[in-house]
Amino acid sequence: MTPAIEQAIATSPFTALGLPAAIVRAVLEEEYTQPSPVQDEVIPRALEGRDVLAGAQTGTGKTAAFVLPILAKLTSADRPAGSLSPGIRALILTPTRELASQIADRVAAYGRHLRIRHAVIYGGVSQQRQEIALRAGPDLIVATPGRLLDLMQQRLVRLDTVTHFVLDEADRMLDMGFVHDVRRIVATLPAARQTLFFSATIAPQIETLARTMLANAARVSITPTVTTAESVDQSVVFVDKADKRAMLERILNEAKATGQDGDVARTLVFTRTKHGANRLSEQLDRAGIGSAAIHGNKTQGARERALEAFRRGTTRVLVATDVAARGIDVEGISLVVNFDLPNVAESYVHRIGRTGRAGATGKAISFCDREERTFLADIERLIRKRLPVSGGDPRPATAAAAPAPSLNGPAPRRQGGSSFRGGGGARYR
Ligand code: AMP
Numbered sequence: 001m002t003p004a005i006e007q008a009i010a011t012s013p014f015t016a017l018g019l020p021a022a023i024v025r026a027v028l029e030e031e032y033t034q035p036s037p038v039q040d041e042v043i044p045r046a047l048e049g050r051d052v053l054a055g056a057q058t059g060t061g062k063t064a065a066f067v068l069p070i071l072a073k074l075t076s077a078d079r080p081a082g083s084l085s086p087g088i089r090a091l092i093l094t095p096t097r098e099l100a101s102q103i104a105d106r107v108a109a110y111g112r113h114l115r116i117r118h119a120v121i122y123g124g125v126s127q128q129r130q131e132i133a134l135r136a137g138p139d140l141i142v143a144t145p146g147r148l149l150d151l152m153q154q155r156l157v158r159l160d161t162v163t164h165f166v167l168d169e170a171d172r173m174l175d176m177g178f179v180h181d182v183r184r185i186v187a188t189l190p191a192a193r194q195t196l197f198f199s200a201t202i203a204p205q206i207e208t209l210a211r212t213m214l215a216n217a218a219r220v221s222i223t224p225t226v227t228t229a230e231s232v233d234q235s236v237v238f239v240d241k242a243d244k245r246a247m248l249e250r251i252l253n254e255a256k257a258t259g260q261d262g263d264v265a266r267t268l269v270f271t272r273t274k275h276g277a278n279r280l281s282e283q284l285d286r287a288g289i290g291s292a293a294i295h296g297n298k299t300q301g302a303r304e305r306a307l308e309a310f311r312r313g314t315t316r317v318l319v320a321t322d323v324a325a326r327g328i329d330v331e332g333i334s335l336v337v338n339f340d341l342p343n344v345a346e347s348y349v350h351r352i353g354r355t356g357r358a359g360a361t362g363k364a365i366s367f368c369d370r371e372e373r374t375f376l377a378d379i380e381r382l383i384r385k386r387l388p389v390s391g392g393d394p395r396p397a398t399a400a401a402a403p404a405p406s407l408n409g410p411a412p413r414r415q416g417g418s419s420f421r422g423g424g425g426a427r428y429r
Helices: 003-011 021-029 037-048 062-075 097-110 128-135 145-153 170-175 179-187 204-213 226-231 241-257 274-286 300-312 345-352 370-383 397-401
Strands: 052-055 090-093 118-121 140-143 164-167 194-199 218-221 232-238 267-270 291-294 317-320 335-338 362-368
Touching: 003 021, 021 062, 021 097, 037 052, 037 062, 037 194, 037 218, 062 090, 062 097, 062 140, 062 164, 062 194, 090 179, 097 118, 097 140, 097 300, 118 128, 118 145, 128 145, 140 145, 145 179, 164 179, 170 179, 170 194, 170 204, 179 204, 194 204, 241 274, 241 362, 274 291, 274 317, 291 300, 300 317, 335 345, 345 362, 345 370, 362 370
Parallel strands: 052 194, 052 218, 090 140, 090 164, 118 140, 164 194, 232 362, 267 317, 267 335, 291 317, 335 362
Antiparallel strands: none
C-alpha cells in the first residue's frame, strides 16, 4: 500500500465510523467519499453489535450500510479460534433474485481485500452450482427465502452457526407472501445473534414482524430528504378521472411530435393499484404506445423481462405500483407521471426520486382529480411548497394562494448536511 492510500484511508470518514482499513480501502476504490445518511447511522451501531431496525429504501446506500459492518465483524475476533470451517456466520435474506445478485456483487466488491467466502442462493436456476458453492464453506450467504428453505430441507445448508443476520426489504417480503418462509428460516437461527432489519417503510405490520426478530434494536429512519425534489421539474395537472388516460397519451405523443422525445424516452407511470397498472398498460399498448406493467403479481421472469426491455429502451413506458417500483434501479428515467396521486405523501417523494438522479434533471407530472385534492394538500405540506400548476387551478382561491403550512410538516432530516440524494447535485458525491 502506498503512503497516499494509507493517508486516504486514515482520513476517510468511513474510518471514523469504525471500519477496518481493508474495507475502507475497497470503499475508496468504489469512489465513495462520504458515507450516506443511512450508512452514518447504521454502521457504528452495527459495529457495536446492536440490532438495528432501519427504514430506508433502495437508492439510499442501504446495501453498504449492512454489508460493510458485517464484513468487519466477520474479519474481526468474532471468528471461533482455530476453527478452519466455522460454518456460515452471516446470512442476508432478500426477496428477489435480482437483489440477491446485486448484494452478492457488493459483498465481492467491498470484501475484495478480505478473505471472506460468500455464496449466493436463489430460485429459478439449477441448484447444482449453489451446492458446489455451499460445499466450499462460505462465511456469508445471500439468499432468497424459497430456495434457501429447499436447500435446508435437503440438509445442504445449516444455519446454526449464524451470528449475523440481515433481513432486507422486509416490506416486500410481506407483499410477496414470503413472510412464512422468512419466519421458518429465522426460527433455525441461533437466538444469540445480531439482526439488522431493513424495510423501505415501517408500517404497523412491519413493526410486528420486527419485534419477533430483534432485541433492543436501535431505530434508524431515513426518509429521502425533501430537497431531493429540487433537481426535478415538478408540476400538477387538475384533470377529471375519466380524462387521465387521454391526457397521458397526449403528453407522450406530443413530446414525440415536437422532437422532445428525450423528455419521454423512459417514462415511469405510477398507479395506485395493480389492477390499474395492468389496465393502463393495455390501453397504452392499444393506443400504439409500447408499455409494460410491473407489480408484485407478476412472476420474477416477467418482471425481469419488462425491466430489461425498459432499460434497453424498447419499452418506453413502465407502469408500476409503489411497491413494485421500489426494486427498480433504472438509470435515466426522464419522466415520472403520477397517474394516481399516492395516498401516503412520502410515496410522492420516493416516486419522483426515480428521476433527476445523478445530477440529471428530470420531470414529474402529477394528475390530480377531484377526489385526490386532499392527497395533494398532504404532499404540498410534506415538501413545503406548492406544486406549479399546469393549466387551470380549480381549488378555491384562498387555498391556492396561501403558502403551504410548514409547521406540521416533518423537519428534513439533514439540513445542509450530506448531499446524498440531496438537491440539485449528484446523488452521492
Ligand atoms: P443501494 O441503496 O444500496 O441500492 O445503493 C445505491 C447505489 O449507491 C449503489 O450503486 C451503490 O454502489 C451506491 N453507493 C452506496 N453508498 C455510497 C456512498 N457512500 N457514496 C457513493 N455511492 C454509494
